[in-house]
Amino acid sequence: MEWEAVIGLEVHAQLSTKSKIFSGAATAYGALPNTQACFIDLGMPGVLPVLNKEAVVMAARFGLAIGARVEKRSVFARKNYFYPDLPKGYQISQFEHPIVSQGKLDIIVDENTTKTIEIIRAHLEEDAGKSLHENFQGMSGIDLNRAGTPLLEIVSAPEMRSAKEAVAYLKTLHTLVRYLGICDGNMQEGSFRCDANVSVRPKGQEKLGTRTETKNVNSFRFVEKAINYEIERQIQVLESGGKIVQETRLYDADKNITRSMRAKEDANDYRYFPDPDLLPLVLSDEFIAAVKSQLPELPQEKAERFQTQYGLSAYDAMNLISDMALADYFETVAAGTAKHDQKTYAKLAANWIMGDLSAFLNKENKEIGQSPVSASQLQGLLNRIMDNTISGKIAKTVFETLWEAGGNADEIIKQKGLIQITDSTLINALIDEVIAVHPEQVAEYRSGKEKLFGFFVGQMMKKTQGKANPDEVNKLLKTKLNG
Template structure:
């Protein structure tokens, strides 16, 4: 029998506000434990939550970007459970009425196809603190710095069918929230995490199998691996006549497996009810309209724009996926006016250098300004592809104007055709055997002669021009 996996993701997006969702404490990452937990975060008696307006703005921005309905009236509920890193004994979340309703997102798959993934809802909630188990032998430390950090929990429909699709969806979400500037996208610091709901069913069936939930996955690679493991596990259990228990599992990347966290028998009753400390969240349509009027260009629009400029699907996607890359590329494109050259340089030489130096594109030593001037000099024939690379390397290593460096490094192509012709003659004369073969029709040797001329000119000749000169001599 063949099986069809059914997958849905809950992505927790940490919103990039300066202060917390219900208090004025800072959300900056990496402070001393408990240095960023104020009386509200600590849940001291008598203190009260006050909603951070920026959080609402960001949630609406996200909602508009996925074409979702914005609920002008939504409610904050208390989710009650005891845990040492949950100071109040409840988490403030949106249960019944989330601020963002149904929407969808377009996911681009590696094979070039796209898939529309439904988003059920996105709601606001506060993060809990952290339990630290490895700091004090035999004891658990509590760090409440993360307590009250704003989260947008984005719940997808069970529309995903493979682990690769799920990973692509997670990536697409990462791209989108970074475009919207509502999340720094730093997975290593936990700025985005996801829970995956996985089930399998016989291919062709419309029923859903029992599902399990893999908690807290924080990398694109692990999403794919964890889900693949879980799909295989489900199929193994079902094919050997067993049944899947609804449970929560965690993924262990070291052993590449998922393990149960807590089972159904311990399933908790969170006793959700509206938080009486917060009034229902009422949003004016004008507030939404103002956000809509100020939306940045979204990833899909950018992709289309790049395709219309003549780039391939692959290149358009590669450049549009990361907003910093796209911003850099746009700056180069505006000045150079040559989409293909700009894409080649950004995706080629620049990407390779950034990769090697482990540098972020926003900190690239070669500015979009310099790169577009370099491209202009390639287009007008001043630079050959070889000297252009030399120039790029020079720009990467040192300060300087593009034209000044071309001069000082002597990188300009030979524009004097008389001198070039003399060199061509010399090269032909120096290799009589090869010349005879070329003349007798061995066209492959054309490349040899062009190479020899380029070598003699230290790369400054225009290979096209050399080619033409040699042909003329035959």
């Protein structure tokens, strides 16, 4: 039987506010345990929550960026359950009335596939603390620094059909929250966490299968692996006549498996009810308009502009805008020419940034911000390609030197004598020499073995250490050999 996977994602984005969602304590990551928890975060008797306006602005900003409804009235509720790292015995969250609903996000799955994913809702809530189970002589430690950190929980519709789509959605979302400046997106530190709801059904069937929720998938790679594992597991269970149990599962990255954490029957009855300590959150039209007026250029808008302004393909544009710093780098490079045709130049810049530069960055695990080759250094190199001083191939050598030793392209070209040979008299003379020492190959070529043309180009490049202008060589060689 052919199966179809149905995937929905719940993302917890930690909002980059300076203080917590209901207290004035700082939110910075990595402080000593319990040094960033005030009486409110500790759930002391008698304390009360006061909503951080910054968190509301950020949630509204997100809502507007995904074309969602930013609700004029939303309600904070209490989600009641006992856990040592949940100081009050309840989490303040939004339940029936979230601040954001009915948005959508366009994703590019691959070069030929785009898709729009519905975002059902996004709501504000507070994070819990952390339980620490190591190094306490058999006891558990509680760190409440994270308690009360603002989260935006973003819930997609079950509209993804493969792990690849899920990852594309997640990456698009990840890009968006960083563009909006509402989340640093740091997955290792847990600032951007994802739970995956996965089910499978026979292809063509409308009714959804029983789903499982896989928690703790904290990198794009793990999301892909965990979902693929879960899809395979469910198909196997069903094909061997079994039934899927609705449950929460945990992804184990070391073993690349998911395992059962708790079944639905064991799930808490959270006894949600409106938090009487907080009035309903009411937003005015003016507030929403003000947030809207401060939205930055969104990734989608930037991608579209890159296509029209620079003539890039949708796929190239999408790749460049995925990281705002990368997009800025590209624009700095692409803006650097008045002499050359801008679109040609921009396309060259895009290729270099996504090709050689990205490869070097990846190899050394660097972000674009840490690139040893600055935008103006790269510009210097591209200018010499554009004016035919060097060939693309030689440019790679120059780039390597720029990366390793710094400096500028012109000096390196001069120092290493890499200027391209474009003088046709000189090239013709060299061709004559090549032809003279390879009479057999010339004869074979002339008798119809045209594949040998590459051999002559190679000989020419060898003779000039790659400096001969390839177009010129091709043109003149053809004339000579055919003549």
